[in-house]
Amino acid sequence: MTEKLLEIKGLCAGVAEGGKEIIKGLDLSVKAGETHAIMGPNGAGKSTLSYVLTGKPDYVVTGGTMHFCGHDLTSLKPEERAALGIFLSMQAPVEIPGVTTQNFLKHAVNAVRKYNNLPELDAAEFLKLLRTKAKEFEVSAEMLKREINVGFSGGEKKRLEILQLSLLQPKLAILDEADSGLDIDALKIVANGVNQWRAADNALLIITHHIDLLRQIKPDFVHIYADGRIVKTGDMALAEELETGGYKNYLDEAQ
């Protein structure tokens, strides 16, 4: 039997402040080796799902369960979830003035290694690893010296996210609108990076409302997400159908 990485049952969650419920009884099961796409209209709460899975403090789980490799996610801090192997590529990667990209990446790589009882990399070892990976994703040495994401173009930010994916080697990657703001070439770099990382023992969850990236990554499952839950599951054909018919039919269904 293939390993179940992520198991979500009847998940309800909302904003911590004010308590507005956004996710209303969501079920999703992701096994190793699978790629899932979650598609849905703007404002349906797709990003909320990614934040709830990664433990952003602005959100609270009000019902249901979510497990990752057998761990109850609700009891884990964001950094523990990350170190166990959940990677979130955010729609808008955050700028951190005063922290160089290289320094940030070293902290991240060593924090994950430390949590998993692996020896931390020293400066030389890390630099060697970083240089090899950076070259693959066309991240320049100059970019690595700059403050992380500060003044980066949309394409640079996304390439850096994929570089992080490759450095941290998570078990589950959640790409939230990884394609937003990308031109065709940058999209190709992102898609190639993701495809290269994919393996039988990891899984991918793509949150998007564009089909371009899906055509390059080819998900096994396509879920339509509306009004806080998954209303239909299919394969790539479903995504193609949405491209012509839009979400309207499914929105009505969700009401």
Added chain:
Amino acid sequence: MSFFKQNITLFGADIPWLEGLREKARAAFERCGLPNAKTEAWKYSYFKEEELGAPQIDDTPHECDGHCGESENLPFAAIEIKYCNGKLTHIARDLPRGVIIRPLYEAITDGEIKPYLNKSFDLNEFPFAALNTAFLDEGLLIIITADTMANMPIYLHYHQHAGMNRLCNIRNVIVCEKGAKATIIEHFDGESNAQYFNNIVNEIYVGTGAILRHYKRQDEASKAHHTALNSVQVKAGGHYNSLIVHGECALARSESYVRLLQENAGAEINGAYRLTHNGVSDITTNIRHLAQHTASDQLVKGVLDGAAKGVFQGQIHIAPDAQQTTGYQLHRALVLSDAAEVDCKPELEIFADDVKCSHGAASGDLDAEQLFYMQARGIPLDEARQILIEAYLNEVFAKTEDSAVAGWLSENICPSR
């Protein structure tokens, strides 16, 4: 005021002009008294007698374990000078050509210090400088002679051992003559259980076209009290560049009183402080633009946690004749707990009409989005907070030219930088 009434024998009681100066200072201190909550310049942070615990001047000869002449393990080469328990114990030998360093008593005895001593400020305006002058005894005269490029920094280490609760009045006179260039680094520290009161006055004279860099790292013991006045005069085309770093002690105040006397004189005062318990840091500046085409710039950043308190008082005065001057000032603080407090008092006094002046102040918490982004990459929250705090303060240290010196200055308040 117990320490004022102390009856001790100071050096040079037979030198009339010196005794006259001490007497004048005693009278000034008596008139002002200890500043308190009602003293405008001290209202946010003043020394409370009960907390000072009656410090006394130690008039016995210096006794130590003999280590106070040893070289420090510094990451940069320096001309080393040491004060141990408030007494001058060591001056480096073989000084570079053009660098003169003499004990205060020597320079007083032969009168070399006379043109500079107590010539840069008014005793009635600075009560602790008056106290310092009333007990004038320990200190140095440093002269960088005209056109000397002193490449090696002059490093003054003030160390305090535990023992008696000492009041240490130290006076340094630093003269950077015409066209000279020098760096002065001051480092204050003490044994963790030591209690003392350091009362420092530096009179600094920056000559025509001279450049003086003045860095200070304050790592005093947690029960220590510290006040320092840097009274600075800058002549035409001269530049005074200062960085003040405050770690945590009971109360530390660094006051920079800078007078830009002539055209094209400039000053830069930067500061960084980080307190996590219940100490007080006060960085006070008063920059007086007294001639046209003068420029000043200030950036002070602090991080406060626990029940600590940070004070920044910044005065920029622009005299009526000081046209086409620039004066900039920015204070920012991260306030990480509800019990921490920050007080900021910018004061701009502008009497000329063709000037560019600005001041800004901001305080806030760490950015939640940045913290989450780091956590989402596996970095534990505490570590993420440290990284952000050090990145925040780094902006100040990045202004220091020499990266080895900058790294050393930040060592205590940014340990992982």
